[in-house]
Amino acid sequence: MAAVLLTYLVLGAAAGVLAGLFGVGGGLIIVPALVYSFKAQGVAPDILTHLAIGTSLATIIFTSINSALEHNKKGAVLWSLVAWLSVGIILGTALGAKTAALLNGEHLQKIIGVFAIVMAIKMAFDIGPKQPAQGPSPRKPALLSAGGVIGWASAIFGIGGGTLTVPFLTWRGVSMQRAVATSSACGVPIAASGAFMFMLNGWGDPQLPEYSLGFVYLPAMLGIALTSMIFARFGARLAHRLQPKRLKQLFALLLVSVGTSFFI
Template sequence: MELIIYLLIGAIAGFAAGLFGVGGGLIIVPILYIVFTQLNYDPSVIMHMAVGTSLATIIVTSISSVTAHHKKGAVMWNVFRNLAPGLILGAFFGAGIADLMSGQGLQLVIGFFAVWVAYRMFRGSNTPVDPSRQLPSTGAQILAGGGIGIASAIFGIGGGSLTVPFLNRCGVVMQKAVATSAACGLPIAIAGALGFVWFGQQSEVSVPNTWGYVHLYAFIGISVMSFMTAKLGAKVAHILSPAMLKKCFSGLLTTVGLYFIYQGFSAYF
């Protein structure tokens, strides 16, 4: 029965990701939080498990996404190679930071991040691309990757909402920025998920069917179904108005963000 629940979550997350054109992290994390709560798992590790499991599922979806972008020749592999070391170290380190945070602390930072993403999406505020601008030095790109990796691991996302604006500011056109960001999501997801596995094992998580902070049944169910339904969501997206879709999703993210903010602050009152 539990696996069926995760298959349904994967179907919803994959469809929504394809429909709204975003990674599934900000969709998967809140749903898993609610499900884990209803299953009466240890409240102190529920948010950590939701984030860690989300990162694990992104490994599968990232492989599919980057393969499609690579076939179109849009991935800037030279930039990826410069960002990757920072992304890997940052994501693992970010998992360690998340491990030190309380569940309420994670709820607050993810909640505020979701509201910020919703605001940017509602405004349609893509960073203007100035072709005259150049990418920074290799060292600076590694540092940027580190920052993106840390934040992405804490939020349980593939980093697209952070990597794309960074590349845009460096003069990279949107198509290549999105494609390169998709490639960057893979090392973030792998390193971040392994980090949550490692730190979860040190914390001796007592929830059944887990590997560290990664719930194995949830990982399998969500990965399988999201991979299948993302394509369906993408097809439906071509039928509907992109502007309307973005505003609807920004409303959903705002609701999720405010819910997490409320949950996080309620523990202090």
Template sequence: MELIIFLAIGALAGFAAGLFGVGGGLIIVPLLYVVFTQMGYGPEIVMHLALGTSLATIIVTSISSLMAHNKNGAVLWPVFKNLTPGLAVGSFLGAGIAGLLSSAKLQLIIGIFALWVAYGMFMGAKKMVEQIRVLPSAAKQVCAGTGIGIASAIFGIGGGSLTVPYLNHYGVRMQKAVGTSAACGLSIAIAGAAGFMFFGAQEKVEIANSIGYVHIYAFLGISSMSFFTAKLGAKAAHALSPQMLKKCFAGLLTAVGCYFIFQGVLTVSV
């Protein structure tokens, strides 16, 4: 039964990764939180386990999504090259920061963040942006990548929630922003997952079938299915208008944000 659940999560997360360029973490984290809680993991580690496992699965999802978007010429490789150093360093450090926060605080932070990004993306959907403006210098992109990496690891996501709005702000068309975000998600996922495994092991918390804060069975089940469905999501992304894609993205973020704020408040009040 657990394997079927992990496969189902992978199918949904993969499609979302290809469609929105978010790596699927915005779906994986809340679903894993529910599943791991039902599996009996303690409240003090369940959120960290969901975050670490999410980042590990995004490694595979990002590869699939990246390949699909690259075929459509939607990956801005020079931008990827500039963002990657900061993304890798930032996401590893972010995993360490997340380990210092309680599950309730992580839930509230993620919920508020998701709603903030959703608002920005929904408002941005009203703007018609088709041409690429001048992006910041390479040095500024590295700095931006570091900030995105830290936040992405704390939130257990592939960075699309920040990378997509960041690129879109500078006039990058939505499809190209999503495609480039998928490439950047690979760097974030590798460094972030490594960080959660490392810092989780340092805490010496005994979790069955896990390496640090990465659940091996969940990783295998989710990543194996998401690899295939990410391609379907990427195909759908290029069939939608940029404005519709932004609205769908904002709707997903709103739902996730409300869920985590509710869970965070509930945990604090108990």
């Protein structure tokens, strides 16, 4: 048990740094790591992927709160955008959790694997919509629609939405630092509403391990949250000091390895 808890603490530290540095909730690392951890613990194959996603979303609540607070100290969070994105996000996560519930564990793992590889290519080669020199602030309908799509995808993949929110905001003329900061704040409604829906969807499943609330495994959630809350602030500070291009490329290599492993 001590070794398992240590694993979750280390995983939380890594996820926290990623959350603050790149504006991602760490789910791209947490979900695959939990899948392998739950396999080793003997969790039923039918539910282990759903349990990993739900647990990942629950941990991202803590990561995103601390990352957003650190960014907010620097005045970088655009709260007016967060408010309208959040309306779409809450509706989208409900639909995304329902979508995930309709997929079996093996198919869900392959979908996550494809997503990890796509994100790796995007990060390594900096592919995505380019930021205009000056653009208008996104309008409410665009924010609601984008929030819905971001929430839906985030609930399926167990992520904080940064890999989708940051490109959308920069495409609409928001500076990179403000986009990362605003994305961190959007991670809170994504994670909270997504985790709640996974709790409901898994409630009472007889295959769940002890200490689970629906599809949220409490020991993993607490272990990861303890260190992620600390290291998210560290990552947010680095985001304002470093040019993380090389780190993104290394992170991309890790994502390729993770994504490919789901097909082997």
